Amino acid sequence: MQIKLILAGYGNVGKEFVKLIHEKASCIQKEYGLELLLAGIIGRDVKLYRPEGLYTDTLLALGDGSAALHRYIEQHPVYNENMEGHVLIESTPTNIESGEPGKQYILQAIENGMDIVSISKGALVTSWKEISEAARVANVSIRYSGATAAALPTLDIGQFSLAGCKIKRIEGILNGTTNYILTKMYEDNTSYEEALQQAQSKGIAETNPVLDVSGMDSACKLLLLSNSLLHTEYTLEDMSMKGIENVSKQDIQKAKKQGKQIKLLARASTDDDGKVQLEVQPSAVDLNHSLAGVTGTEKGITFYTDTMGSVTSIGGASNPRGAAAAALKDVINLYRKDRI
Amino acid sequence: MQIKLILAGYGNVGKEFVKLIHEKASCIQKEYGLELLLAGIIGRDVKLYRPEGLYTDTLLALGDGSAALHRYIEQHPVYNENMEGHVLIESTPTNIESGEPGKQYILQAIENGMDIVSISKGALVTSWKEISEAARVANVSIRYSGATAAALPTLDIGQFSLAGCKIKRIEGILNGTTNYILTKMYEDNTSYEEALQQAQSKGIAETNPVLDVSGMDSACKLLLLSNSLLHTEYTLEDMSMKGIENVSKQDIQKAKKQGKQIKLLARASTDDDGKVQLEVQPSAVDLNHSLAGVTGTEKGITFYTDTMGSVTSIGGASNPRGAAAAALKDVINLYRKDRI
Known part of the structure; x- marks a missing residue:
């Protein structure tokens, strides 16, 4: 089963998430029956989208943050159409005042029928009732291990x-x-x-x-x-x-x-x-x-x-890789095809 | 969704399992969308079966072990037909020599298309390859938190x-x-x-x-x-x-x-x-x-x-109730209808 991922936020944790997908794709396919495909990234001031999957090896070689996303566009064409995917990985900086920009990304994704895996806390903290109600109505799931102590299992x-x-x-x-x-x-x-x-x-x-x-x-x-x-x-x-x-x-x-x-x-x-x-x-x-x-x-x-x-x-690693691994775990548990 | 349970073994842990089903049925229905129905019990020398569900309140008032099962039959008719259910809860005494009688119950249940939740270790320790292969072929699940440190989450x-x-x-x-x-x-x-x-x-x-x-x-x-x-x-x-x-x-x-x-x-x-x-x-x-x-x-x-x-x-309670709760957890996680 192919799962298309859209990642919002390309900071330290977002980049680690891309690295994990890149490194572990074949293991995950083998163990959980899931083909994870990173189809889009929403950066601070730029979006990358390719329905057949972004070139993660190129991207990872181009440095950090928004600058890397801009450099990617110089090498590979991207699509301007609306992003479509199975799940939004919300990894924008946590903003506990308004929950933005994560909140708008999450609500839009839910409206499009996407599941949510959140690493940042802002939107969930400020707007839990609104978001969980929207998810219930749309019949989609929200997981957020990455926001609740990340690699330490809590949720x-x-x-x-x-x-x-x-x-x-x-x-x-x-x-x-x-x-x-x-x-x-x-x-x-x-x-x-x-x-x-x-x-x-x-x-x-x-x-x-x-x-x-x-x-x-x-x-x-x-x-x-x-x-x-x-x-x-x-x-x-x-x-x-x-x-x-x-x-x-x-x-x-x-x-x-x-x-x-x-x-x-x-x-x-x-x-x-x-x-x-x-x-x-x-x-x-x-x-x-x-x-x-x-x-x-x-x-x-x-x-x-x-x-x-x-x-x-x-326990649980307290670093960007641990937080990214927590989000990857959530993605796997949402869709895994192995019988446990 | 109604889930029919067949319990093998009515020792301390088996009885605690019946108690938990009895106490928690309505909570479980509400929280997980599951109607758990105890349809059968395989005791040492007697079987109870009623497709519409055994009277757990009667049973729990009749003491312990096989004697209680015999007393139950004096009060309520039971059926002699083949037991049918969604899941076998395997709670017979652990026998690490032959794995019996658990092994035959497990293999028979798998052949009937039932999932397995095991609390006892014997059959799984002696015959893992045979049992896991049978489960794979029949496309059923095996969980056994109760056999691997019970209320302590390990598996x-x-x-x-x-x-x-x-x-x-x-x-x-x-x-x-x-x-x-x-x-x-x-x-x-x-x-x-x-x-x-x-x-x-x-x-x-x-x-x-x-x-x-x-x-x-x-x-x-x-x-x-x-x-x-x-x-x-x-x-x-x-x-x-x-x-x-x-x-x-x-x-x-x-x-x-x-x-x-x-x-x-x-x-x-x-x-x-x-x-x-x-x-x-x-x-x-x-x-x-x-x-x-x-x-x-x-x-x-x-x-x-x-x-x-x-x-x-x-941590995790080291007692029969903790082991029974671990099996109940496995049952819930096999069939839960809530979105997590």
Whole structure:
């Protein structure tokens, strides 16, 4: 079965996705019965489209970003007609204000009957209700492992490995940058500022780290998981959120003396009235907590269930290739022909 | 969609499975669009069959095992005709010598076009090649989460969460009893014999613990995972296996002094010639090893991949209800009508 892919966004993750398709096409054909064909790319200011498939080997040799897309056009003709495909891979920069440009790409693709695999969080965070309703009406699927901790299985475990369970609580360390900073503060007794600076010098934290350290990135991931797995229709406004900016050396040391570590925990729990509460905040966890061993840039998540006890997953490469691999996994699971 | 289930084996896990179907039927209908109907049970010396569904509430009130099945017949008529259903739930006692009686039930069910969800390991361990080939020819599915560490996601992660990855190595602590014994020896500085006795007095180890402590239970689970995820066609004879019977206090203490713990690791790795090697043996692991935090009766598994880094899952209830829930999950994932 041939599956035509349209990719929106050709940044680091988008390019890694193209690389993966290029490298793994024949394995995927053999193992899953799927011929993946990259038919189009929507860049920042240019579009490439060829219904029979783009020349990925050419493209990958032409450098990064929009410039590479422009260079491609100089070598190969592209078509100006409307892009048609089975699935949109949404990999534009995350914009949690408006969700654009991802949102328009997603809604248009749904209208055209395409499934959605999203790596970026913006559109799903700002407009989950609208998008999921549109998908329901059009009878298409949305998967977004890449947006919910990428190579760490989170959505999968909730939907697939825990099928038939009631998920009573979710706790996660969903952001690698803040976990790196807190780990440094714990292990080396450094201040928040020093640890942040180290993270920045290693390229772990961005120059403007606010999305990470404020807890916003974790909050977005938790929100997406809750809306799918706990059937909420929440927005960021329904979430209580506190970042790590004010965690002091003293806080860390005090916790350490009590045999605890401070982690930025994202937590979804159900109160006595059955209402789901979402919060992200620095929390002191015992050393035998299921996520206490999640150190450095690692991430982890624990699901507490009615029949399967607690199930934790930890790890997954925290890099563009890991995020791209998560999107590829979603594509395969949408269409695979092997019997599992 | 109505799914007719035939259950083979009415021991602890089989009965928990019936309880789960009874408790969760309406949730499952609502969430997954599946009407699960228990149409038949094959007991040790008696069969119950009613194409319109057995009366599970009656059955559950009648005690345990074969005796309960006999009592059921006194209250409700059953049919003597051939059992028909969509899926066989194989929950007979594990027999790693011949695989019987599970094997005949499985092969018969496959011949009748039924899918298989297996909780017991015997038939799959002894006769994987024969059974998987029969399933391929009949175009039916086999799932067996319940046989590969039950509520701990293992098969799922390899097949679903890591779709598109190359799995380079698998390491697991796949047996709770031996992990409990080794944890006791590490934490309380007890001998193997003392720790085993404690495990037996708590009902964690069986009176005859040989299947666990010899490494055989772990070996069976590793074999099943390898045959599915690494595409081997191995039997137990292709496996190197060493149990924990000869692990001494001194071994544990020596490892502890080096900052290590001894764990019964089940490992599948690929050698330089691309050949998969399977082994189960007590191994000293660093305290920062991904499975070092797996203590007591817990289980865990780590997959090392090409594109997603390493992914670990830990936990899952180690009891009959957890094993039954794993089988229920498999049934749901075979037939679910919701779009994920």
